[in-house]
Amino acid sequence: MAQDTLEQLLIDRQRHIAAGATTPLPTQYPVNQLAAALHPETQYLKITKVVTHDATARSFYLAPDPTKGTQHLAYFQAGQYLSVRITIDGSVVTRPYAIRSAPQSALNDEYILTIKRVPQGFVTPYIFNHWRVGTTVTASAPMGTLTINPLRDQSHIVAIAGGSGITPFYAMASAILDGTEDADLTILYGSRDHHHILLGDELNAISTQTDRVHLVNVLSDEDYPGYETGFITADVIRRHLPAGPVSVFICGPDALYQFAQKELTAFNLPAGRIRHELSGNYGDPRQAPDYPDSPANASVQTFRLTVSVRGQTQTIPARADESVLTAMERAGIHAPSACRSGECGVCRARVVSGQLFVPNQDDHRRLADKTYGYVHTCLAFPLSDCELDVPVHALANQFG
Numbered sequence: 001m002a003q004d005t006l007e008q009l010l011i012d013r014q015r016h017i018a019a020g021a022t023t024p025l026p027t028q029y030p031v032n033q034l035a036a037a038l039h040p041e042t043q044y045l046k047i048t049k050v051v052t053h054d055a056t057a058r059s060f061y062l063a064p065d066p067t068k069g070t071q072h073l074a075y076f077q078a079g080q081y082l083s084v085r086i087t088i089d090g091s092v093v094t095r096p097y098a099i100r101s102a103p104q105s106a107l108n109d110e111y112i113l114t115i116k117r118v119p120q121g122f123v124t125p126y127i128f129n130h131w132r133v134g135t136t137v138t139a140s141a142p143m144g145t146l147t148i149n150p151l152r153d154q155s156h157i158v159a160i161a162g163g164s165g166i167t168p169f170y171a172m173a174s175a176i177l178d179g180t181e182d183a184d185l186t187i188l189y190g191s192r193d194h195h196h197i198l199l200g201d202e203l204n205a206i207s208t209q210t211d212r213v214h215l216v217n218v219l220s221d222e223d224y225p226g227y228e229t230g231f232i233t234a235d236v237i238r239r240h241l242p243a244g245p246v247s248v249f250i251c252g253p254d255a256l257y258q259f260a261q262k263e264l265t266a267f268n269l270p271a272g273r274i275r276h277e278l279s280g281n282y283g284d285p286r287q288a289p290d291y292p293d294s295p296a297n298a299s300v301q302t303f304r305l306t307v308s309v310r311g312q313t314q315t316i317p318a319r320a321d322e323s324v325l326t327a328m329e330r331a332g333i334h335a336p337s338a339c340r341s342g343e344c345g346v347c348r349a350r351v352v353s354g355q356l357f358v359p360n361q362d363d364h365r366r367l368a369d370k371t372y373g374y375v376h377t378c379l380a381f382p383l384s385d386c387e388l389d390v391p392v393h394a395l396a397n398q399f400g
C-alpha cells in the first residue's frame with residue numbers, strides 16, 4: 001500500500017473516531033436483560049394473601065419482594081413449578097409446588113401456590129404453621145416440563161391427577177380459557193369424596209365457560225351423582241377418552257402414577273405420549289418392579305453414606321427406603337435439589353463407591369451420567385454403604 005494512501009486511511013480513521021458518539025458502550029443488552037427476567041436464579045417473594053380451602057389445603061398468593069431485589073415475577077408456562085427453599089430446624093430443604101394461577105398472573109406480578117398439608121410430612125406442616133401474609137419466601141425461577149408443547153404433544157391433553165396434582169392442570173385450564181394455550185384438556189381427577197375435591201368449584205366454573213376443558217371427578221370412597229366411582233382405571237379412561245390422538249399427562253403422588261401407568265398399557269400409547277410429574281417425593285423404592293429381589297432387602301436397612309460437598313466430608317445414616325437426598329437433608333447438609341422427581345438434574349452427584357438403586361421407569365439421567373456413575377440424589381436409594389461426591393457445579397445450579 002502506498003505511503004500516502006496509508007496516511008489518508010489514518011486521517012480518516014481519526015476523523016471517524018472524533019465524530020463518533022461519546023456515550024459509553026452499553027454494559028447490558030436487551031436480550032440479556034430479557035434472559036435475566038425470564039430465568040432469575042432466585043426470586044424473592046412475599047405472601048400477600050392466604051385462602052383456606054379446607055383443613056388440609058390453602059392457597060398462598062405471592063408477589064415480588066423488591067426490598068430483596070426482585071422487582072417483577074418471571075413469566076412461566078402453565079404446568080411449571082417453583083422450587084421453594086425453606087430452612088427447618090437447621091435443615092435446608094426444597095419443595096416443588098406447581099404454580100396454579102394462569103401464566104398471565106405473572107404479568108401482574110402474582111403467583112398462586114395451592115398446597116395440601118401432608119399430615120406426617122416434614123415441610124407442609126411447617127408451611128401451614130408459619131406462612132402468613134407478609135412472610136417472605138425464597139424460590140427458584142419457574143421450572144419443569146409438564147407443559148403443553150405443540151411440537152411434542154398432541155393438541156388434546158388427557159390429564160390424570162390426584163390430590164394437589166391438580167394444580168398444574170388448573171393452570172392449564174385457566175390458560176386455555178384465557179387463550180394463552182391452544183389445546184383441549186380432559187381432566188380425570190381422583191379424590192376420596194366430593195368434600196375433598198381441591199379447587200372443585202373453581203374448575204367447574206372454568207369448564208362451564210369453555211368447551212375445551214372437560215372435568216371428570218373420580219371418587220374412590222363415595223357414590224356421588226354425576227361423578228365416577230372408584231379409581232382412574234382403564235375403563236374410566238376409555239369412557240372419557242376423546243376421539244383422535246391424545247397426550248396423557250399424570251401428576252399426583254407416586255402411587256397414582258404407578259397405578260395409572262399400568263392402566264394406560266391397555267391403550268398402547270407411544271412412550272412419548274405419556275408424561276408425568278410427581279407431587280411429593282418418590283414413594284417406597286422397594287415397590288418398584290426392578291428393585292433388587294434379595295432377602296437382604298426384605299426389611300428397611302440403614303447404611304452409612306459418606307458425602308463430600310465443597311471439600312467437606314461427612315458420614316451420615318441413610319435408610320434404604322429414602323433417597324440419599326432426603327438422608328442429606330435430614331443430616332442438615334445443604335444439598336442441591338429442585339424437582340425431586342429425578343428430572344431436572346440439579347441434584348446430580350458422582351458415586352465414588354457403593355451400590356444405589358435408581359428406578360428404571362423414572363430414570364431421566366443422561367447416558368453419559370449413567371455410564372460414568374452419576375446419580376440424581378432425589379431418585380437414588382442406597383443398597384449398601386456408599387460414598388458420594390456432590391460436584392461444585394451442581395451446587396452452583398442451586399438457587400439462592
Ligand code: FES
Binds near residue numbers: 344346348
Ligand atoms: S432434584 Fe431434580 S433431578 Fe433431583
